Amino acid sequence: MFTxxxxxPDKNIHxxxxxxxxxxxxxxxxxxxxxxxxSIHANEHVAIVGPNGCGKSTLIxxxxxxxxxxxxxxxxxxxxxxxxxxxxxxxxxxxxxxNDTLAFLEADATGLEVVLSGFxxxxxxxxxxxxxxxxxxxxRAALRKLGVAHLAERPVCEMSSGEAKRILIARALVHSPRxxxxxxPSNSLDFAAHQVLRxxxxxxxxSGIGLILVTHDLSDIVPEVSRVLLMSRGRIVADGAKExxxxxxxxxxxxxxxxxxxxxxxxxxxx
Numbered sequence: 001m002f003t004x005x006x007x008x009p010d011k012n013i014h015x016x017x018x019x020x021x022x023x024x025x026x027x028x029x030x031x032x033x034x035x036x037x038x039s040i041h042a043n044e045h046v047a048i049v050g051p052n053g054c055g056k057s058t059l060i061x062x063x064x065x066x067x068x069x070x071x072x073x074x075x076x077x078x079x080x081x082x083x084x085x086x087x088x089x090x091x092x093x094x095x096x097x098x099n100d101t102l103a104f105l106e107a108d109a110t111g112l113e114v115v116l117s118g119f120x121x122x123x124x125x126x127x128x129x130x131x132x133x134x135x136x137x138x139x140r141a142a143l144r145k146l147g148v149a150h151l152a153e154r155p156v157c158e159m160s161s162g163e164a165k166r167i168l169i170a171r172a173l174v175h176s177p178r179x180x181x182x183x184x185p186s187n188s189l190d191f192a193a194h195q196v197l198r199x200x201x202x203x204x205x206x207s208g209i210g211l212i213l214v215t216h217d218l219s220d221i222v223p224e225v226s227r228v229l230l231m232s233r234g235r236i237v238a239d240g241a242k243e244x245x246x247x248x249x250x251x252x253x254x255x256x257x258x259x260x261x262x263x264x265x266x267x268x269x270x271x
Contacts (some may be wrong), residue, residue, distance in 0.1 A: 015081025107209025
């Protein structure tokens with residue numbers, strides 16, 4: 001692994017959003033993440049890049065407590081300085097935007113119901129859920145922020161992939177989280193929807209919320225992202241300033257094929 005220095009806040013003043021030390025994660029009998037060391041602060045915009053199967057999604061699932069590190073000496077995982085969390089409290093602090101969430105939702109749930117379901121970590125709004133007025137207001141505000149207020153009464157099954165993605169972002173925002181985690185956000189999106197998604201991510205980054213973006217597609221990396229980590233075979237192999245990390249030679253090594261990198265309007269593209 002090589003590291004290029006990046007300017008980070010003082011840990012003594014504000015604990016990192018995420019801190020991993022010598023973290024090992026197994027899936028069954030197979031190690032998927034190997035001895036990870038990583039610190040990300042809440043106000044950072046970070047992209048985690050690597051080929052499919054390198055462990056990126058497992059890292060996200062470890063952060064959200066769907067996967068757990070192996071307990072061993074010298075290993076640490078802390079979120080906002082705290083090692084033990086109630087998962088439901090954690091979900092209020094970290095908004096997750098993932099295709100897994102879309103698959104989990106009920107197809108007949110409307111846009112507003114999907115966003116409100118974020119308060120209950122559910123697939124829809126059910127009869128046992130009591131929705132407060134303040135929650136209604138927060139949900140509608142999140143829909144407006146993403147420019148999808150007109151989808152409040154439309155079922156998810158009648159939305160385009162791009163519309164459903166923005167509804168998921170609104171769902172993740174409804175708690176006013178400290179950071180948003182995007183897991184392969186442009187999967188299944190056409191060109192126009194991908195462009196709208198990038199604009200939405202840029203808007204959110206400029207609003208002050210931290211972004212952690214996990215992707216194999218460089219065009220997902222919005223200009224506001226300043227730090228890039230490269231993953232390969234379950235390890236972080238590079239970590240540093242975006243301009244230094246996103247180089248053809250480095251990416252060719254990580255993706256195990258010769259690639260070219262181009263840059264246009266602050267966006268990077270792989271070919």
